[in-house]
Amino acid sequence: MSKVNISRRLFIGASVYFVATPVWASIFTTVNSLSVFSQNGRFFTAKEMTILSDAAEIMIPRTDTPGATDAKVIDVLDALMLSWAGNETKQQYKFIIKQIDLIAQSSFKVNYQSASKADRELLLNELDQRSFAERSTELSKSYRKLKEMIFHIFYTSEEANPYFMLVPGTYKGNITKNQMELYNLKKRVS
DSSP: OOOOOOOHHHHHHHHHHHOOOOOOOEEEETTTTEEEESSOOSSSOHHHHHHHHHHHHHHSOOSSSOOTTTTTHHHHHHHHHHHTOOHHHHHHHHHHHHHHHHHHHHHHSSOGGGSOHHHHHHHHHHHHHHHHHSTTSHHHHHHHHHHHHHHHHHHTSTTTOTTOOBOOSSOOOSOOHHHHHHHHHHTBOO
16 A cells, blocks of 8 residues: 655645535624624534634625635634644634633623624734734734634635635646646646
8 A cells, every 4th residue: 555645735725625514503793793603513612603703704804805704714614623623723723712702801891792893803903913923922823823724714715716726736837728728627637
């Protein structure tokens, strides 16, 4: 039996590509413009799903193009926690969610879900700036890892990139026009 060399990039791309994700029910509260999840995900609790979904939508809002919610970023992330993530990654994501809620409580005297949209945006913008300025703290590392995964899931989604093609294996340089047309038809490089 020969050894198969699978790179981390290929593994993450393949995992995102093949993960089946249910759509979780949420209720939009007009008081603070927040979609509150009414049921737990497969891995994250309803409260964690609410915080993650809001954070992802603040990072990648819907404009004239789809946002994180349109691409079901948190649904995919929730499924990846069971199919891809190791214990350290799971703990890191749980940690950052808890920290976001604690920061809201200490800053605004209410939990994250009760904070106004402006306060939640301010909190995440400040956390983002500090996480890239002070890179060595656990909070900073966890936030950057979460943000990287949110953007990765988003940019590999059909909503964000309808022309995304999973490219397994090695880089294929100089291909012919006919080969490229064939790959485009299959939506996959083989």
